[in-house]
Amino acid sequence: MRHRLLPALDLLAIVVAIAGAFVLRLDGAFLRTPRLQLACAICAAAALVIKPLLFVAGGLYRRYWPYAGARDLLIAAVTISASSLLLAAIITIAQIVGGEAFPGFPRSIFAIDWLLTLALAGGTRVVGRLFADLASLQRPPAPAPGPEVKRVLIIGAGEVGTDIVRETRRNPRLALFPVGFLDDEPAKWGIHIQDVPVLGPIGDLAEVLHSHRIDEVIIAIARVPHTVVRGVVDTCRAAGISSRAVPGMIELLEDEFNAAWVREIDIADLLRRRPVVARPEAGAYLQGRVVLVTGAGGSIGSELCRQVARAEPAAIVLLGHGENSIFDIANLLREAHPALPVHEVIADVRNEGRLADIFRRYRPEVVFHAAAHKHVRLMESHPEEAITNNVLGTRALVNAAVAANVERFVFVSTDKAVAPTSIMGASKRVAELIVRDAAHTHGRAFVAVRFGNVLGSRGSVVPEFKRQIERGGPITITHPDAKRFFMTIPEAVYLVLKAGGLSDSGELFVLNMGEPVRIIDLAHDLLRLSRKTPDEIPIQQIGLRPGEKLEEALWEPDSIVEAAGDTDVFRVLEPGSAIHSANLYRAIEDLTRAAQRGDELAIHRSLSELLPTFYSRRLQQTSLLSA
Numbered sequence: 001m002r003h004r005l006l007p008a009l010d011l012l013a014i015v016v017a018i019a020g021a022f023v024l025r026l027d028g029a030f031l032r033t034p035r036l037q038l039a040c041a042i043c044a045a046a047a048l049v050i051k052p053l054l055f056v057a058g059g060l061y062r063r064y065w066p067y068a069g070a071r072d073l074l075i076a077a078v079t080i081s082a083s084s085l086l087l088a089a090i091i092t093i094a095q096i097v098g099g100e101a102f103p104g105f106p107r108s109i110f111a112i113d114w115l116l117t118l119a120l121a122g123g124t125r126v127v128g129r130l131f132a133d134l135a136s137l138q139r140p141p142a143p144a145p146g147p148e149v150k151r152v153l154i155i156g157a158g159e160v161g162t163d164i165v166r167e168t169r170r171n172p173r174l175a176l177f178p179v180g181f182l183d184d185e186p187a188k189w190g191i192h193i194q195d196v197p198v199l200g201p202i203g204d205l206a207e208v209l210h211s212h213r214i215d216e217v218i219i220a221i222a223r224v225p226h227t228v229v230r231g232v233v234d235t236c237r238a239a240g241i242s243s244r245a246v247p248g249m250i251e252l253l254e255d256e257f258n259a260a261w262v263r264e265i266d267i268a269d270l271l272r273r274r275p276v277v278a279r280p281e282a283g284a285y286l287q288g289r290v291v292l293v294t295g296a297g298g299s300i301g302s303e304l305c306r307q308v309a310r311a312e313p314a315a316i317v318l319l320g321h322g323e324n325s326i327f328d329i330a331n332l333l334r335e336a337h338p339a340l341p342v343h344e345v346i347a348d349v350r351n352e353g354r355l356a357d358i359f360r361r362y363r364p365e366v367v368f369h370a371a372a373h374k375h376v377r378l379m380e381s382h383p384e385e386a387i388t389n390n391v392l393g394t395r396a397l398v399n400a401a402v403a404a405n406v407e408r409f410v411f412v413s414t415d416k417a418v419a420p421t422s423i424m425g426a427s428k429r430v431a432e433l434i435v436r437d438a439a440h441t442h443g444r445a446f447v448a449v450r451f452g453n454v455l456g457s458r459g460s461v462v463p464e465f466k467r468q469i470e471r472g473g474p475i476t477i478t479h480p481d482a483k484r485f486f487m488t489i490p491e492a493v494y495l496v497l498k499a500g501g502l503s504d505s506g507e508l509f510v511l512n513m514g515e516p517v518r519i520i521d522l523a524h525d526l527l528r529l530s531r532k533t534p535d536e537i538p539i540q541q542i543g544l545r546p547g548e549k550l551e552e553a554l555w556e557p558d559s560i561v562e563a564a565g566d567t568d569v570f571r572v573l574e575p576g577s578a579i580h581s582a583n584l585y586r587a588i589e590d591l592t593r594a595a596q597r598g599d600e601l602a603i604h605r606s607l608s609e610l611l612p613t614f615y616s617r618r619l620q621q622t623s624l625l626s627a
Contacts, residue, residue: 019044026109046090051087060076076121181196330342350388371389376425379422398446435448439507479544484516512569604618
């Protein structure tokens with residue numbers, strides 16, 4: 001139809017419409033008057049030239065009409081109307097110019113011609129769509145319920161939900177039988193959409209699950225609020241029924257999945273807060289700048305590189321210690337941004353001479369420092385590594401940045417730096433002090449940004465839980481009341497970029513993490529998403545490990561906290577955060593000597609003297625033994 005039949009039908013419709021208009025308007029006079037027959041022939045010839053040209057210009061032959069929607073039909077109606085209007089204008093001008101030589105006829109014929117052309121040419125396109133719909137109706141409306149077919153309830157009776165129903169008809173291999181919809185729009189209650197009833201509001205979910213023997217629930221609402229997702233998921237979990245959500249349009253476009261695809265609900269959907277919405281202007285200050293990222297191959301560092309690249313910097317320098325991860329992120333950036341200069345640098349941030357050479361060579365104007373040892377348990381066993389990498393590495397990088405006149409320096413910190421109970425947390429707190437002291441001493445826009453756990457990052461709890469589930473369990477949690485702040489990697493990096501642009505000199509920014517989430521709740525969520533139960537995969541409590549807290553905090557007690565522009569980022573002034581430079585660097589020298597000797601007890605003592613809120617279990621145990 002698209003390439004041969006449809007244009008031929010249009011030509012026939014054009015001729016029939018003109019002839020029909022003359023016959024309907026003039027009746028017998030047309031058949032008895034040769035002059036009117038000549039006028040009809042002239043109009044038909046003009047129409048056969050004018051109307052097909054407009055049909056082509058309007059794209060009527062570039063559309064696949066069996067799948068046409070309302071927009072396609074509207075475009076067809078506008079194009080057909082324009083062609084009839086143009087024909088009427090040209091014939092009218094010809095009559096005026098030709099005078100008596102051009103046979104006259106009533107102008108109302110043009111209106112009749114327009115209606116007939118619309119009915120005939122437009123009708124062929126509507127028929128194409130009707131045939132496609134009739135063909136789908138001839139298929140079984142859905143697989144018959146049976147042991148291999150799931151009875152599904154669809155949350156949302158809009159376009160997305162309707163597409164899900166259509167797909168169950170087109171693709172019986174999905175083995176889904178749509179029982180009904182739930183939707184909060186009262187006008188839809190009691191009606192049928194695609195022969196599937198709308199059973200009521202979403203609030204009736206628990207009752208409908210029981211009364212209609214539902215096997216699975218599909219959430220099919222575009223931009224569904226997370227509170228709705230949470231309510232649906234909790235209700236389904238209580239009833240022992242699985243739930244899934246359709247992907248967003250961005251996911252469909254990026255992953256090239258078809259409309260039938262549904263995904264398991266991402267754990268990020270189950271956070272007890274709304275996700276942070278990234279805004280492109282957050283990285284505007286990076287445009288045209290040379291940006292250096294340390295730890296560029298890590299979970300945070302690599303996402304930071306991706307978001308920095310989208311801000312159109314002059315160049316990006318990827319600094320890391322692991323060659324494979326730096327190689328991978330560099331290749332990804334070059335593929336996504338061919339015009340962006342990408343420089344890989346394999347180096348250790350503890351090597352001051354090497355850093356000085358790197359800064360002289362690339363002249364970075366903005367530095368993001370994401371390189372760090374972050375595993376609490378490992379750093380408790382190797383405190384000298386935490387000190388040399390997190391503290392001395394940060395000092396070396398800050399000194400190199402100051403010497404190279406770097407404009408902005410953004411240090412990525414952690415909530416474990418608040419009232420630290422671990423060597424890792426304490427080392428990051430000292431690194432914060434180093435960055436902020438350099439800002440105040442040299443008047444630079446150097447800033448520390450603090451946030452909590454990042455979902456999906458390497459070594460975080462969620463990938464570990466997934467591995468434990470894949471092995472058949474058990475899932476190990478430290479304590480049933482243990483809570484942590486969580487956010488996704490893109491959220492964390494976006495807010496780091498944003499905070500970097502807000503800095504004037506030496507501020508501490510804390511990202512809005514919402515309310516803390518119980519670790520055991522995450523474990524239950526992951527079990528459900530894996531279609532497992534605690535009976536199949538047990539949850540085992542192993543107790544808090546050295547350096548771990550029951551619950552983290554984002555700032556010290558009695559801190560002054562204010563929104564930095566909006567509620568996504570807070571500017572925090574903590575009590576006792578101002579430490580004299582001489583005292584700070586004297587303490588760092590003590591830490592350096594203790595780390596070089598591998599003297600764990602001396603490291604704990606130096607940290608306790610420098611950080612009044614640091615709680616050292618090692619020192620407490622030593623005091624008890626000596627007593």
